[in-house]
C-alpha cells in the first residue's frame with residue numbers, strides 16, 4: 262500500500278479534476294466531496310447528497326478512477342457514498358450499482374449572487390471610453406423596462422462591466438425594486454440543479470419574478486443549447502412583462518460563436534453599448550479616486566507613471582496601485598517615483614508566450630486582410646500604411662525586435678522610418694480608441710485569446 266491518506270489522495274485528485282472538467286461541473290458536483298477511506302485498493306468518496314452521489318457515479322466514475330489510479334500508480338476500485346458530515350444517510354453507489362435514488366432530500370437552489378455595495382454609480386469614473394455604457398446603465402436604473410430592453414454592455418476584461426451591473430442593481434434596490442444579479446455560469450448551474458432535482462417551477466419563479474434581471478458574462482452560455490433555450494424563454498417572459506434585462510459580454514453578440522441566432526437578434530434588438538479601454542486622462546482620474554478612497558497622497562509624477570504603465574485593464578490598474586500603497590505603508594514613505602519603482606521592481610513579469618516576428622506579420626496581414634508583399638511593399642494607401650505601422654509597433658512591443666531588424670523584415674526600410682512608425686502608433690493610441698482596439702485585437706490573435 263502507498264502512504265496516502267484518503268483525504269490527501271482526494272485533495273490531490275480534486276486538483277487534477279478541476280483542470281479536467283468544466284467549471285460548472287466542478288462547482289456543482291465535485292466541490293463538496295470528501296475522501297473517506299482508502300484501503301485495500303478501494304477508495305470511498307463522500308458526496309454531499311444522494312443526488313450528487315448518483316450523478317458522480319453515473320457520469321464521472323471512470324474519470325475519477327483514472328485520476329486516482331494515476332496518482333497512486335496502481336488501479337483501484339471506488340465507491341461513492343452520501344456523506345453530509347454527520348452520520349445518518351448512507352446509501353452508497355459502488356461500481357456494481359446502477360440504482361436510482363428516489364427519496365431525494367430537499368436541495369435548495371444556490372443563493373442568488375449578492376450585490377457588491379462598493380460598485381455604485383457614484384464611484385464609477387466616467388470618461389469618453391465608457392460614457393455611453395454609463396449613461397445607458399443610469400438610464401435603465403432610473404426607468405427599468407421602459408428605455409432600452411435589453412441593455413447589452415460589452416467590453417474586454419477589467420473594464421467595468423460587472424461594476425456597472427452592480428451599480429444598476431444597487432440603485433434599483435434603493436427604489437425597492439426586485440433585482441436579481443447572476444453570472445451566466447450561475448444561471449447555468451441553477452438550471453442544471455433545478456432539472457435534476459425536478460425544481461423547474463422554483464427556477465421559473467426565481468428568474469421570472471423580478472423587476473430587473475442582471476446577467477453577467479453571457480458568453481458563458483455559448484455552445485450550451487439547453488441553457489440558451491431556457492434563457493431565451495426567461496428573456497421573452499421578462500421582456501413581455503416590461504421587466505428590464507441587462508446583459509454583459511466580453512464581445513459583440515454578432516461575434517459570439519455558438520450562440521443561437523434568435524438570441525443574437527434579441528440582444529441586438531436592445532441597446533448595445535461597448536466600453537473601450539480608458540484613455541490616459543480617465544486612468545489618471547480613476548487612480549486619483551482610488552488613492553483618495555484609501556487616504557493616500559501620491560506624487561503627481563508617480564501617478565502619471567502608473568497610469569501610463571497599465572493601459573488596458575482597470576482591474577490591473579487598481580492592483581498595481583494597491584501594491585504601491587501597501588509598499589508605501591510598509592516602508593512608511595510617501596508615494597513618489599522611488600517608492601513606485603521599488604514596489605513594482607519585484608513584480609514578476611507576466612509569463613508570456615514568445616512571439617516570433619513571422620507570427621506578428623501573419624496576424625497583422627490577416628487582420629487587415631492584405632498580403633505580405635503589400636505590407637512590405639511601397640504602397641502608401643492609408644490602410645496598408647496603417648497595417649505597416651502597426652506591424653512595426655507590435656514587432657517592437659511583442660516580438661522585442663530591434664528597429665534595424667524590423668526595417669529589414671518590412672522590405673528593407675531604414676531604422677529611423679521604423680522608429681517613426683513605432684512612435685506614431687504609440688502616440689496615436691492614446692487619442693484614437695479604434696486604433697487601440699485594433700491593437701488589442703491583434704494582440705489577442707497573437708496570444709490566441711479569441712476562441713475560448
Ligand code: ADP
Nearest residue numbers: 384385386418419420421422423424547575576
Ligand atoms: P469587468 O467586469 O469588465 O471585467 P469589473 O467591473 O470587474 O470589470 O472592473 C474591474 C475593476 O475596475 C473593479 O474593481 C471596478 O470597480 C474597477 N473599475 C472599472 N471601471 C471603472 C471606472 N470607470 N471607475 C472606477 N472603477 C472602475
Ligand code: MG
Nearest residue numbers: 422423424477
Ligand atoms: Mg466582470
